[in-house]
Amino acid sequence: VVLAEVVAVDIGGTSIKASLVGPRGLPSAPVRLPTPVGGGPAAIVDAVARVVGTLRTPGTGAVGCAVPGVVEPGTGVVRRAANLGIVDDLPLGPVLADRLGLPVTVEHDVRAACRAESELGAARSVGDAVVVVAGTGLAAGLLVGGRVVTGTRGAAGEFGHVPVVPGGEPCACGQRGCAEAYASAGGLRRRYRDRSGPDRSGPAPSAPGPTAAELVSRLDDDPLARALWAEACVALGRALVATTALLDPAVIVLAGGLSLAGPLLADPVRAALADGLAWREPPPVVLSAFGDRAGVVGAGLVARDPLRTAERRVVSRCG
Numbered sequence: 001v002v003l004a005e006v007v008a009v010d011i012g013g014t015s016i017k018a019s020l021v022g023p024r025g026l027p028s029a030p031v032r033l034p035t036p037v038g039g040g041p042a043a044i045v046d047a048v049a050r051v052v053g054t055l056r057t058p059g060t061g062a063v064g065c066a067v068p069g070v071v072e073p074g075t076g077v078v079r080r081a082a083n084l085g086i087v088d089d090l091p092l093g094p095v096l097a098d099r100l101g102l103p104v105t106v107e108h109d110v111r112a113a114c115r116a117e118s119e120l121g122a123a124r125s126v127g128d129a130v131v132v133v134a135g136t137g138l139a140a141g142l143l144v145g146g147r148v149v150t151g152t153r154g155a156a157g158e159f160g161h162v163p164v165v166p167g168g169e170p171c172a173c174g175q176r177g178c179a180e181a182y183a184s185a186g187g188l189r190r191r192y193r194d195r196s197g198p199d200r201s202g203p204a205p206s207a208p209g210p211t212a213a214e215l216v217s218r219l220d221d222d223p224l225a226r227a228l229w230a231e232a233c234v235a236l237g238r239a240l241v242a243t244t245a246l247l248d249p250a251v252i253v254l255a256g257g258l259s260l261a262g263p264l265l266a267d268p269v270r271a272a273l274a275d276g277l278a279w280r281e282p283p284p285v286v287l288s289a290f291g292d293r294a295g296v297v298g299a300g301l302v303a304r305d306p307l308r309t310a311e312r313r314v315v316s317r318c319g
């Protein structure tokens with residue numbers, strides 16, 4: 001049985017990335033468009049339906065969506081996705097399936113990325129791994145005993161809200177000192193903006209602050225960028241100390257937009273992790289095989305789940 005092509009969509013807090021994925025699971029270069037966060041859930045559904053429409057071919061058999069939020073397993077209902085402005089249940093899978101006439105599977109973006117690394121990427125052939133996705137926000141996919149952990153309420157892997165600075169900066173989640181407040185593109189942008197106004201006692205400057213890529217490009221000649229990046233790497237390393245103590249992973253994979261910095265991220269994070277572990281060797285810290293495309297690759301894998309189920313039904317009927 002030949003597996004069809006699928007369309008994979010990673011709906012991020014900043015951009016939507018979509019690719020046509022062939023039978024081997026590797027996506028074409030993604031189409032990127034800004035996420036219409038201000039337009040509410042309907043605008044996001046429209047944008048996804050439109051981009052799938054431009055990519056699909058007559059051979060397209062299914063669609064997979066990766067979403068940064070709480071996804072009800074098996075139903076395609078997004079319970080909550082703060083970075084997308086979704087605060088009430090949104091039946092994203094059923095609504096898109098209706099519009100597109102294709103099966104649509106929805107998965108938490110970080111669990112999708114974890115699956116991508118586990119099946120095709122940097123965590124292949126290991127049963128225990130941590131896949132950190134540092135983008136607009138910060139989370140981690142936890143592979144334990146060969147399975148991606150979901151938790152009781154689908155909220156496992158909220159790595160970004162591990163407190164790493166006692167009494168530290170406020171986080172959007174309501175806690176203080178969370179890793180995400182320091183080691184995410186959103187956190188870096190906010191911290192840079194708060195510290196760089198012409199008069200820091202005055203009102204906050206209106207400029208949105210640099211993107212992660214802009215900040216990294218300034219590391220050589222901007223002391224503030226350098227200081228905030230170093231703090232981000234230490235925060236990430238501290239959160240990984242806690243994770244390593246709890247899970248003893250074979251490998252830690254760094255993915256998401258921040259991982260595009262390469263060794264500028266991996267080297268200081270490795271050092272911070274080693275610094276925090278007195279009693280054991282740190283697990284290896286490697287860069288994602290897919291960078292900021294791990295979510296798209298994972299969405300392509302979950303898209304195939306209903307096709308595989310249908311295939312098994314055909315096989316068992318024939319057998």
Ligand SMILES: [Zn+2]
Binds near residue numbers: 173
């Ligand atoms: Zn938090």
